[in-house]
Amino acid sequence: MPAIETRDLRKTYVSHKKAPGIMGSIKGLVTREKVEVEAVKGVDLSIEQGELVGFLGPNGAGKTTTLKMLSGILYPTSGEARVLGYTPSDRNPEMLRQISLVMGNKQQLWWDLPAWDSFVVLKELYEVSEADFKRRVDHLVEALQISDKVNTQVRKLSLGERMKCELVAALLYAPKVIFLDEPTLGLDVVSQKRIREFLKQLHQEEGGTFLLTSHYMQDVQELCDRVVVIDHGSVVYEGTLEDLSERFSDSRRIRLAFSTPVQEMDLVRFGRVVERSEEGAVVEVPRAETARATAGLLESLPVSDLSIESVDIEEVIRDLFERK
Numbered sequence: 554m555p556a557i558e559t560r561d562l563r564k565t566y567v568s569h570k571k572a573p574g575i576m577g578s579i580k581g582l583v584t585r586e587k588v589e590v591e592a593v594k595g596v597d598l599s600i601e602q603g604e605l606v607g608f609l610g611p612n613g614a615g616k617t618t619t620l621k622m623l624s625g626i627l628y629p630t631s632g633e634a635r636v637l638g639y640t641p642s643d644r645n646p647e648m649l650r651q652i653s654l655v656m657g658n659k660q661q662l663w664w665d666l667p668a669w670d671s672f673v674v675l676k677e678l679y680e681v682s683e684a685d686f687k688r689r690v691d692h693l694v695e696a697l698q699i700s701d702k703v704n705t706q707v708r709k710l711s712l713g714e715r716m717k718c719e720l721v722a723a724l725l726y727a728p729k730v731i732f733l734d735e736p737t738l739g740l741d742v743v744s745q746k747r748i749r750e751f752l753k754q755l756h757q758e759e760g761g762t763f764l765l766t767s768h769y770m771q772d773v774q775e776l777c778d779r780v781v782v783i784d785h786g787s788v789v790y791e792g793t794l795e796d797l798s799e800r801f802s803d804s805r806r807i808r809l810a811f812s813t814p815v816q817e818m819d820l821v822r823f824g825r826v827v828e829r830s831e832e833g834a835v836v837e838v839p840r841a842e843t844a845r846a847t848a849g850l851l852e853s854l855p856v857s858d859l860s861i862e863s864v865d866i867e868e869v870i871r872d873l874f875e876r877k
């Protein structure tokens with residue numbers, strides 16, 4: 554049985570538009586214009602236990618809405634969702650004890666208390682035994698290198714330190730399914746890297762099921778075996794990042810090393826020059842032209858080494874979203 558499964562999952566938000574000003578408020582008491590936003594439009598997902606899947610999409614694609622439906626925060630408008638065999642919107646306590654949602658832009662820790670106090674409250678809420686709590690928190694705090702921070706008021710912590718404490722809070726009851734919505738949002742590169750390494754280690758050690766959204770492609774590249782791309786509420790791709798690049802990239806990059814310097818004008822006839830130095834260059838060519846351009850470069854220039862690369866995955870995804 555997959556850990557996460559959805560069939561034709563849909564969510565339409567309904568709100569009411571109010572005209573500006575006092576007159577608008579008064580008018581709104583009598584007539585209100587209804588506005589509907591179809592945030593998720595028939596999403597089918599199947600994620601096996603132990604998978605670490607990246608959930609990608611541009612702003613407003615419907616990622617957070619999907620994660621909220623999967624964690625039982627929002628009711629779907631229609632369709633089905635199953636997480637560990639439970640229907641999330643039933644909010645069965647057994648399911649809630651086995652899942653966790655971490656949101657980079659929301660916090661569950663009390664602002665005015667040290668993180669440790671929040672951990673203790675969560676321990677009671679999730680009925681974690683004293684021994685398990687101690688073992689688990691010690692392990693998480695050490696892995697995230699925040700042992701000297703957990704007794705400081707949360708509002709005095711840096712963004713990265715706070716996020717690490719949030720992760721401890723979300724994981725202290727050892728959930729089996731973890732939804733991570735932008736866990737590295739706004740963090741400096743060092744904290745981002747630490748969190749990535751931590752998640753990788755946690756996944757290796759415990760083999761939980763992770764569904765991760767991130768706008769940082771490095772998070773996705775380093776962590777996820779598989780990605781699901783959503784746009785305007787619908788899934789537009791499901792598979793590996795390599796296949797995504799194969800399918801949606803129309804070009805290839807030819808990386809060259811030269812035995813003697815080569816001028817830019819000698820390169821432009823083969824394709825777009827992306828980089829050039831005394832020692833080498835990178836030329837981007839249409840995918841169908843790769844063989845011809847490679848042969849031409851080898852024949853006419855002092856090439857000492859050559860390799861063909863796919864275009865950076867970040868660019869492929871940006872292109873994919875823009876194309877849509």
Ligand SMILES: Nc1ncnc2c1ncn2[C@@H]1O[C@H](COP(=O)(O)OP(=O)(O)OP(=O)(O)O)[C@@H](O)[C@H]1O
Nearest residue numbers: 566568590592610611612613614615616617618619
């Ligand atoms: N409470 C709400 N009421 C009305 N519309 C909403 C509400 N929450 C989200 N939306 C709309 O639903 C759509 C999907 O939003 P959602 O937050 O799920 O996207 P997202 O993919 O997580 O985006 P981002 O990457 O920017 O976080 C957007 O058009 C958004 O404006």
